[in-house]
Amino acid sequence: MYLSGRRRAMGPKSPCSDMLGRQIRVNVVAPPSLSAYRRPRLVTRAQVDKADDHAVAVIGRHKPTYKNANFPTDGEGRTYHLGTKEGEVAPRILSVGSVSRALLLSKLLDPPTSGRPLFQRTSSRGFLTITGRYEGEPVSIVSTHMGQPNMDFVVRENRAIVRGQMAIVRLGTCGAVQRPAKLGDLLIAAHGSIAIRRDPDYWTLMDGRESLFRASNGASRNGTANGTASTNGSGGAATSGGFTGRKPYMTSLPVPANSQLAALLAAEAAQVVGPDRVVEGLNASADSFYSSQGRTGSDFDDRNECLLADLVAAHPDLVSLEMETFQLLDLARCTKGSIKAIGMCVALAERYSNAFLEYHKLEELEISGGTAALRALVHVSLDGPSEAEAETLKEREVQYVWN
Ligand code: R1P
Ligand code: URA
Numbered sequence: 001m002y003l004s005g006r007r008r009a010m011g012p013k014s015p016c017s018d019m020l021g022r023q024i025r026v027n028v029v030a031p032p033s034l035s036a037y038r039r040p041r042l043v044t045r046a047q048v049d050k051a052d053d054h055a056v057a058v059i060g061r062h063k064p065t066y067k068n069a070n071f072p073t074d075g076e077g078r079t080y081h082l083g084t085k086e087g088e089v090a091p092r093i094l095s096v097g098s099v100s101r102a103l104l105l106s107k108l109l110d111p112p113t114s115g116r117p118l119f120q121r122t123s124s125r126g127f128l129t130i131t132g133r134y135e136g137e138p139v140s141i142v143s144t145h146m147g148q149p150n151m152d153f154v155v156r157e158n159r160a161i162v163r164g165q166m167a168i169v170r171l172g173t174c175g176a177v178q179r180p181a182k183l184g185d186l187l188i189a190a191h192g193s194i195a196i197r198r199d200p201d202y203w204t205l206m207d208g209r210e211s212l213f214r215a216s217n218g219a220s221r222n223g224t225a226n227g228t229a230s231t232n233g234s235g236g237a238a239t240s241g242g243f244t245g246r247k248p249y250m251t252s253l254p255v256p257a258n259s260q261l262a263a264l265l266a267a268e269a270a271q272v273v274g275p276d277r278v279v280e281g282l283n284a285s286a287d288s289f290y291s292s293q294g295r296t297g298s299d300f301d302d303r304n305e306c307l308l309a310d311l312v313a314a315h316p317d318l319v320s321l322e323m324e325t326f327q328l329l330d331l332a333r334c335t336k337g338s339i340k341a342i343g344m345c346v347a348l349a350e351r352y353s354n355a356f357l358e359y360h361k362l363e364e365l366e367i368s369g370g371t372a373a374l375r376a377l378v379h380v381s382l383d384g385p386s387e388a389e390a391e392t393l394k395e396r397e398v399q400y401v402w403n
Contacts, residue, residue, distance in 0.1 A: 090131055118132040155339070163385035165384075175351045177351055184346065186278050188344045189329070191317050195326040199248060254315075261340050272368045291304050292307075
């Protein structure tokens with residue numbers, strides 16, 4: 001993460017200690033010509049902090065002391081994974097997958113009037129939070145990374161440090177499942193989201209029973225490592241759970257999006273990119289990019305060849321396939337109205353044609369989507385903190401980074 005090249009790869013000759021006297025171990029990642037030096041080195045905390053590039057993984061680091069195993073926060077009230085505290089995150093949040101998207105979209109925020117740079121904090125887990133104002137309204141942009149567990153951190157830890165009602169819009173990338181959704185379109189989960197999960201028990205229970213099933217049905221297995229014909233995907237015996245009583249992939253019922261936010265976002269997106277580039281429908285969040293999104297290959301026995309066709313048959317309004325929106329909408333629903341949420345994604349892959357967006361086009365689409373998302377966020381109505389909460393905040397003298 002921090003060190004590279006001959007100068008740093010050689011490092012100090014003997015183990016060193018950090019300021020608290022603890023040893024810090026780093027793995028040096030040297031270029032091939034320096035492979036002789038590719039051994040773990042011990043350097044000081046000061047050296048690590050001064051280093052300006054990203055070639056070495058730091059294994060030992062300072063960690064604050066956390067209290068409360070149920071919901072850990074440090075002495076300053078910072079959350080365990082996102083590392084932010086009250087006053088650093090606005091009630092209106094734009095959640096994006098990557099750090100680079102968060103940085104790109106932070107350029108859309110109002111220039112800070114205080115003369116100070118925009119508030120930015122990267123947690124030890126790599127979550128980046130940027131807070132400022134958009135059209136005068138406080139907003140935060142949070143890089144959420146990938147998958148439903150990361151969205152869980154983002155929603156729960158931000159909910160814990162923000163008072164009053166919140167709005168969260170996810171701007172991601174996704175696969176377009178069927179027409180009219182096409183490459184580069186903005187796909188809005190206005191009909192909510194379902195979840196798709198691979199069920200490992202299917203494979204566990206299938207072990208040994210498949211051959212028994214085939215023998216008793218006179219069927220033969222004739223395919224690739226992924227299986228074909230009656231053994232594959234969610235077709236045939238797999239769909240009906242013929243060997244095991246289970247299916248390889250489970251799909252949930254839909255969870256709704258916030259209708260006010262959905263309407264605002266659709267209107268803003270249509271204004272930014274034109275109505276023919278905006279598609280509203282149902283989203284599906286999968287627990288992986290590959291098997292649970294119906295991507296096939298011969299290295300794994302995934303039984304997913306029919307997954308996309310089955311999904312579309314069961315949900316004719318399905319437009320997008322990604323990995324986080326379901327968790328956002330599910331948690332928002334479970335706050336009983338304290339979070340309004342919606343997801344929108346740039347269609348990066350056409351699953352029906354197998355086309356993938358040329359990457360150089362993505363940035364412009366992220367800016368368009370980000371503009372629409374920020375506009376929707378600042379226009380949605382939110383209830384402020386209750387009187388009792390407002391009183392407590394005053395007493396605790398919370399400092400807001402956007403003031
Ligand atoms: C997979 O490549 C990632 O891209 C999509 C998926 O949901 C997953 O996180 O969204 P982001 O571009 O927001 O990360
Ligand atoms: N992100 C996903 O999760 N799936 C895709 O197909 C493209 C982006």
